[in-house]
Amino acid sequence: MSNEELFPAIGSLAQKTDDLAGAHTGDARPAADEDEERAVQEIESLCMSCEKQGVTRLLLTSIPYFHEVIVMSFRCEHCGFSNNEIQSAGVIRPEGTMYTARILARADLDRQIVKSETCTVVVPELELTIPPSRGQLTTVEGLVRNVVTDLSAEQPLRRIQDEATYAKIQTIVDKLKEILADDDEEEEEVHVAGPVKSKSAVDKDAPMPAFTLKLDDPTGNSFIEFVGSTADPKWNLRTYRRTKEKNVALGLVAVDEPTATEGGAEEAENIGGGLEGENEEIYVFPGTCSSCGHPLNTYMKKVVIPYFKDILIMSTNCDRCGYRDNEVKSGAAISEQGRRITLKVEDREDLSRDILKSETCGLSIPDIDLELHAGTLGGRFTTLEGILDQVYEELSEKVFAHGDSTVAVDGKSRNTFESFLKSLKEVKNAERPFTLILDDPLANSYLQNLYAPDPDPNMEIVAYDRTWDQNEDLGLNDMKVEGYEEDAIKDAKADVAAS
Structure with a gap:
């Protein structure tokens, strides 16, 4: 028997029920062969309340754009106990x-x-x-x-x-x-007065x-x-992706012996399995949660990105209040020039590219008038699809946090923002081609080249000299790495003379 016969759509089940009801209006009981065509199957079951026999009704159906489910309803005519439940008829999904x-x-x-x-x-x-x-x-x-x-x-x-x-x-x-x-x-x-009316009506x-x-x-x-x-x-x-704890809770993997280190260490501990400088190395820094004050650990890992540079990924997760924070820092020296990366996205394969957006990087998509200034979302190391999902969630929470649909948000109407979010959703699902621009004056941002080490035909990377204003914003104009000892001596003498 095919899957469609076992799990017909809800609409077809409703139509079949109406047809059977119309064909037997006024009849005592439908024929036995038509009983088999009924969508709902009835099974006698033990009532856990009075321990007498009740009836469980099963409905096998499919939800449009979802998958197959089993709807169950139990009722005991003796004590009146009833229960309704739904179970998935599919498999546990990979994500x-x-x-x-x-x-x-x-x-x-x-x-x-x-x-x-x-x-x-x-x-x-x-x-x-x-x-x-x-x-x-x-x-x-x-x-x-x-x-x-x-x-x-x-x-x-x-x-x-x-x-x-x-x-x-x-x-x-x-x-x-x-x-x-x-x-x-x-x-x-x-x-009291008469028939029950619909509250929604x-x-x-x-x-x-x-x-x-x-x-x-x-x-x-x-x-x-x-x-x-x-x-x-x-x-x-x-x-x-499910965490190991969730896989254990679902019974998908076995519980391993605990490997976590004891809390309260005063120094950072290396819990990786490699030598110093290797990618497998992970450091743990004890601290306190900024939200609830509960002790927690911050994990830091050095990652080498091929054809780019070293970066530091830091992650904090509080088991008590659920606070989470992730941050990415550059592990290399400050570049002499800035970098502008332009990518023409044409299909969903481009959405799987790895992207490192530093906290000094601006992101823009001119096709939908999207522009994120430096500092927005902080440092992120994810995929192109992941960062667009994050942008969508942040903007939708800001827009839909207001009540009336006509209320202006940042000088624009709600309808304008909804139209923009619809365009953003089309972009993040690769339903239309678009152009992505990453502009980082410190050149600490990265977008994966699928053709590396050969040039990517859809990507353009331009190095440029920073302006004086950009260096001022980054604090580079006042930074001095050579001959600073003489300045320190002069400042000390000036302080002595002043006193």
């Missing part, structure tokens, strides 16, 4: 996924969500993190309602036992209710605070719906 959606209007609350049992949901504006739990097939609105229900369950008891915790949780609940725009009084009147025009929804799934089996196409400016997907 984890991070979906980001900006929820700006009530229409965005209808976006479909597939949340696996390994997915972590984060709402940064509310400092809300939903840890991995059972899988769900729902919408953004349904997810928010579930959070409100779960957080409100024990609130009366918390109000008596721990008023401080009650106040913090209630603040989050109130903000979530502003998103839902539910009116408790109207809700009670609707239930009653309050669809109510103002809604904007927020960001992030789905972080190391298995890659979660999903949030985009509108129209993947060029949706409110939607973004980023993939990442």
